[in-house]
Amino acid sequence: MVGLGGLAAAALVAAGCQAPRPEPNIVDPDPSVSIPGIKEAGDRRDRSAAPELVEALGSDDPAIRFFAIGALQEIAGGETFGYEYYHDEEQRKPAVEKWRAWLKVVEAAAAAR
Helix, strand or coil: CCCHHHHHHHHHHHHCCCCCCCCCCCCCCCHHHHHHHHHHHHHHCCHHHHHHHHHHCCCCCHHHHHHHHHHHHHHCCCCCCCCCCCCCHHHHHHHHHHHHHHHHHHHHHHHHC
């Protein structure tokens, strides 16, 4: 029979055997890695992440789309261009095209500097 101390020790050992979490990365296929990356980009208002965020608006995963539009809103001063993460692909298409046009303007302005 294992005592309470033995169970606590076993729990600590098991907890210490976890693989390190990968760094947040917007383009990682695993949402548990990409969503933290998306959130960080939005929190930092990182315009350099905008191409990946605009691409994420077309994700099959509604959670990725939800966080991508939130990050883009942070970066673009609250703009959504009518994008709703829960719409189907066809309904999202016009707003995604507006985001792509916005991205071209942003990239052109950055290149002109």
